[in-house]
Amino acid sequence: MRLLTTLPLLVLVLRAAETRKSARSGRGRAHSRANAVKRYVADCKGYVEYGAKFLDCQEHRLTAVLLGWPEDIDHLLLAQNKIQVLQDNTFSHFRKLQSLDLQQNEISLIEEGAFNGLSKLTILLLQHNRLQVATEAMLIPMVRLSHLRLHDNPWRCSCQLDSLVRFLQVPSNRHMGNFAKCAEPTHLWGQHLKQLDATLLCSPEFQPVALPSRPPGIQKHLDATLLCHTYVFPKPLLECKSRGLKTIPADIPASIVKMDLSFNNITHLRPKEFVAVKDLKLLNLSSNGLERIDTDAFAGLLYLRELDLSNNNLRYFSYGVLEDLYYLRILSLGGNPWICDYNIHYLIYWLKHHPAVDYTGLVCSEPHEFQGWPVENYVKTYNAECPKDKQVGSQTDTAQPGLTSQELIAETEEVPDLLPNPLRDRRRKKFEIIRLN
Ligand SMILES: *[C@@H]1O[C@H](CO)[C@@H](O)[C@H](O)[C@H]1NC(C)=O
Ligand SMILES: *[C@@H]1O[C@H](CO)[C@@H](O)[C@H](O)[C@H]1NC(C)=O
Numbered sequence: 116m117r118l119l120t121t122l123p124l125l126v127l128v129l130r131a132a133e134t135r136k137s138a139r140s141g142r143g144r145a146h147s148r149a150n151a152v153k154r155y156v157a158d159c160k161g162y163v164e165y166g167a168k169f170l171d172c173q174e175h176r177l178t179a180v181l182l183g184w185p186e187d188i189d190h191l192l193l194a195q196n197k198i199q200v201l202q203d204n205t206f207s208h209f210r211k212l213q214s215l216d217l218q219q220n221e222i223s224l225i226e227e228g229a230f231n232g233l234s235k236l237t238i239l240l241l242q243h244n245r246l247q248v249a250t251e252a253m254l255i256p257m258v259r260l261s262h263l264r265l266h267d268n269p270w271r272c273s274c275q276l277d278s279l280v281r282f283l284q285v286p287s288n289r290h291m292g293n294f295a296k297c298a299e300p301t302h303l304w305g306q307h308l309k310q311l312d313a314t315l316l317c318s319p320e321f322q323p324v325a326l327p328s329r330p331p332g333i334q335k336h337l338d339a340t341l342l343c344h345t346y347v348f349p350k351p352l353l354e355c356k357s358r359g360l361k362t363i364p365a366d367i368p369a370s371i372v373k374m375d376l377s378f379n380n381i382t383h384l385r386p387k388e389f390v391a392v393k394d395l396k397l398l399n400l401s402s403n404g405l406e407r408i409d410t411d412a413f414a415g416l417l418y419l420r421e422l423d424l425s426n427n428n429l430r431y432f433s434y435g436v437l438e439d440l441y442y443l444r445i446l447s448l449g450g451n452p453w454i455c456d457y458n459i460h461y462l463i464y465w466l467k468h469h470p471a472v473d474y475t476g477l478v479c480s481e482p483h484e485f486q487g488w489p490v491e492n493y494v495k496t497y498n499a500e501c502p503k504d505k506q507v508g509s510q511t512d513t514a515q516p517g518l519t520s521q522e523l524i525a526e527t528e529e530v531p532d533l534l535p536n537p538l539r540d541r542r543r544k545k546f547e548i549i550r551l552n
Contacts, residue, residue, distance in 0.1 A: 207232035272297035386411035449476020
């Protein structure tokens with residue numbers, strides 16, 4: 116029952132953040148219904164949607180909750196501010212409050228009575244802050260709380276966290292604290308608060324150890340929720356830019372829709388690294404020194420719409436790399452040293468068969484004679500010229516008088532096994548076509 120009432124609320128809160136974005140960009144104002152947008156202290160916006168009152172104070176560099184805000188609001192949006200401490204009774208005026216969004220602040224301390232008075236609150240978002248410790252006591256005033264987000268905080272898994280961990284592990288609290296992980300001590304690093312053996316926390320041999328700036332073994336299987344920022348608003352986004360990553364991080368939350376992995380050092384994409392993120396629509400791998408993409412690397416990304424591979428070290432795509440990307444619309448390929456030889460044909464062939472894909476940056480860097488040419492032009496020349504020398508004899512002995520050289524190539528390219536080295540395979544190709552005929 117509780118779940119049924121909170122889910123629409125979550126949707127509403129998400130919608131609120133979207134509305135804000137479009138309103139700010141000036142477009143949404145007209146269609147965001149006729150409700151007057153009221154302005155309050157610190158230039159927050161108040162508005163009503165589906166009968167619920169919102170106060171939107173996101174991205175205002177606030178360091179505290181200010182006096183003078185309306186008290187009868189249902190949803191308070193305070194994401195992306197600079198709040199560091201939540202003092203006792205900070206929200207006690209907002210007795211109707213159902214959701215409170217405090218994500219992406221700098222909160223490192225929550226006093227035990229900070230949420231006093233919030234007896235109607237069902238959603239509390241505290242992810243992407245600097246919390247190391249918190250106790251169950253702070254949650255007690257919120258008797259209706261059903262959704263609590265705590266991930267991407269540097270939790271110190273010590274005895275002080277014991278009551279919170281035990282609370283999160285109660286089965287009925289299944290929407291609370293998911294993905295939150297220990298950052299300290301080292302031997303518990305990366306463990307989910309939800310799954311931690313709570314008896315360890317207060318055991319006598321427990322030794323608090325400061326988190327080293329780079330935990331041991333960090334090169335392999337980095338944990339996305341610890342290393343990267345996951346944002347829920349306005350779309351689930353994993354921001355993992357410039358983290359010095361050498362591999363795709365492990366444990367990417369399945370709900371992620373956009374993923375920014377630009378400016379890392381991921382030089383090789385291995386098979387099936389993204390299968391868990393089925394909803395991904397945008398993948399940014401720009402500026403990684405990427406050299407190699409295995410054939411199944413993009414397996415499962417059926418809904419990917421935009422792929423940014425710009426500014427890497429790619430020379431061609433292996434056959435089949437793009438096969439799963441049915442809905443791809445934008446493909447950025449600039450800033451790569453594409454080599455215009457036979458290996459590049461797969462890419463051009465795939466693009467020809469996916470005309471909806473808007474691609475950029477496909478320019479030959481080698482060999483010298485084609486340097487600076489659009490790759491399509493190179494392939495056209497290849498198709499127009501290359502077969503001619505060998506075509507002389509073939510016209511007499513094939514049963515394909517109507518077939519031009521381009522069509523010949525196109526036909527044979529449909530048969531993947533025949534792709535490499537056109538010269539060596541010329542005879543087999545002819546043979547293949549005759550057979551098809
Ligand atoms: C990537 O690796 C190279 C050497 O392997 C290093 O010089 C460079 O700083 C690294 N870049 C990042 C963003 O970590
Ligand atoms: C990918 O990241 C780079 C660098 O951070 C940025 O310039 C580019 O616009 C991003 N691409 C997309 C499609 O968002």
